[in-house]
Amino acid sequence: MTHLSKRDRDAFDIFKQELLRQRGQIELIASENFTSLAVMEAAGSVLTNKYAEGYPAKRYYGGCEVVDKAENLAIARVTKMFGCKYANVQPHSGAQANMAVYFSLLKPGDTILGMSLAAGGHLTHGASPTFSGRWLKAIGYGVSEKTGLIDYDQVRSLAQQHKPKLIVAGASSYPRTIDFKRFREISDEVGAYLLADVAHYAGLVVTGLYPNPFPHAHVVTTTTHKTLRGPRGAVILTDSEDLIGKINSAVFPGIQGGPFMHIILAKAVAFGEALSGEFKQYMTNVLENSKLMAKRLMDNGIGIVSGGTDSHMAVVDLRELGVTGKQAEIALEQCGIACNKNGVPFDPLPPSVTSGLRLGTAAGTTRGFRVKEFDEIAQIISKVLKALAAGNADSVYAEVRSRVSKLCEAFPLYPELSC
Numbered sequence: 001m002t003h004l005s006k007r008d009r010d011a012f013d014i015f016k017q018e019l020l021r022q023r024g025q026i027e028l029i030a031s032e033n034f035t036s037l038a039v040m041e042a043a044g045s046v047l048t049n050k051y052a053e054g055y056p057a058k059r060y061y062g063g064c065e066v067v068d069k070a071e072n073l074a075i076a077r078v079t080k081m082f083g084c085k086y087a088n089v090q091p092h093s094g095a096q097a098n099m100a101v102y103f104s105l106l107k108p109g110d111t112i113l114g115m116s117l118a119a120g121g122h123l124t125h126g127a128s129p130t131f132s133g134r135w136l137k138a139i140g141y142g143v144s145e146k147t148g149l150i151d152y153d154q155v156r157s158l159a160q161q162h163k164p165k166l167i168v169a170g171a172s173s174y175p176r177t178i179d180f181k182r183f184r185e186i187s188d189e190v191g192a193y194l195l196a197d198v199a200h201y202a203g204l205v206v207t208g209l210y211p212n213p214f215p216h217a218h219v220v221t222t223t224t225h226k227t228l229r230g231p232r233g234a235v236i237l238t239d240s241e242d243l244i245g246k247i248n249s250a251v252f253p254g255i256q257g258g259p260f261m262h263i264i265l266a267k268a269v270a271f272g273e274a275l276s277g278e279f280k281q282y283m284t285n286v287l288e289n290s291k292l293m294a295k296r297l298m299d300n301g302i303g304i305v306s307g308g309t310d311s312h313m314a315v316v317d318l319r320e321l322g323v324t325g326k327q328a329e330i331a332l333e334q335c336g337i338a339c340n341k342n343g344v345p346f347d348p349l350p351p352s353v354t355s356g357l358r359l360g361t362a363a364g365t366t367r368g369f370r371v372k373e374f375d376e377i378a379q380i381i382s383k384v385l386k387a388l389a390a391g392n393a394d395s396v397y398a399e400v401r402s403r404v405s406k407l408c409e410a411f412p413l414y415p416e417l418s419c
């Protein structure tokens with residue numbers, strides 16, 4: 001960062017503050033991770049300078065012969081990871097990947113059936129403030145109140161009633177296994193496309209620790225920055241030659257202009273890492289840590305939606321403690337733990353307050369935390385939540401902050417970076 005520090009002290013100072021924040025906090029936001037320095041180098045490389053509208057060997061600009069190699073490398077690696085035939089690696093984000101899929105397969109006013117935001121779905125699966133809820137007729141399915149699991153009977157009956165053109169399987173805060181085969185059976189019954197959005201589970205999918213949506217889904221989208229541990233962005237995958245043609249046209253020129261070639265190179269780097277044995281061990285640890293953390297919280301009397309997890313995240317149900325998600329998020333942040341408030345199924349409180357917290361282990365595991373450390377993190381969280389419920393959170397902050405600092409110091413983040 002010598003150039004930044006010399007050229008622009010204000011910007012350098014922001015970089016420095018953020019590096020220190022990441023180093024000094026325990027990161028439990030389930031959608032975040034810490035990329036390798038190799039991914040960051042690619043993302044910060046000269047490929048940022050290149051315009052390359054179009055696709056490899058079919059560009060609207062000259063001088064694309066090198067960036068074509070970056071895009072082809074990313075495509076080859078990501079299709080190998082998922083065991084599918086075709087990929088578009090250009091979407092700038094998960095929301096844009098989903099938008100491109102809708103743009104390629106649907107017309108305004110068509111019906112989609114996705115998991116409702118309240119049950120754990122993503123905004124782009126049909127929530128009213130987004131393009132998906134505004135331009136399409138969106139129907140939401142949910143989970144069983146008793147088990148917290150997807151209610152497949154409800155999915156089937158909603159599909160038969162509303163005859164959606166597309167069904168979305170996937171979620172942002174559903175910690176359990178999704179039965180993609182069952183979703184495909186329901187989709188086939190009503191003649192709908194099946195889109196699997198595995199943004200959260202992707203790292204687990206490609207290491208065989210979570211079901212692969214292929215060969216069931218017609219189209220799969222995923223972000224590249226969550227469990228996949230790559231740069232910000234997304235990809236769209238399919239086994240269908242017909243669909244990839246439509247999807248490519250929908251991404252460019254449909255909804256995006258020039259692809260971010262530096263990010264595509266960084267995606268290729270992350271995919272190379274994801275194909276390694278080391279990544280499989282990492283994801284195995286992520287899952288073990290997440291199961292352990294959820295169990296320890298439950299041992300301490302803290303409610304966990306669906307009674308556990310099959311993925312990198314768990315959703316805490318704070319209703320019995322009489323604490324809101326907003327209060328818990330603020331209290332934990334004061335102790336050096338970053339996480340986010342999250343609705344629980346059938347949440348009586350609005351999304352700005354909520355009755356839950358979503359906790360993820362992908363970032364902490366990258367940092368080196370194992371079950372011993374996640375046990376300690378679960379004890380810390382339990383202590384803070386119970387103190388909050390008893391109205392004396394202030395009395396535990398000093399002790400808890402020092403326990404958080406000890407964990408962070410024992411597992412230094414990006415020690416190679418200086419500031």
Ligand SMILES: Cc1ncc(COP(=O)(O)O)c(C=O)c1O
Nearest residue numbers: 093094095122171172197199223
């Ligand atoms: C399931 C799912 N799909 C899509 C997205 C959107 O990704 P992005 O924030 O990159 O637009 C998210 C983000 O959290 C997500 O959880």
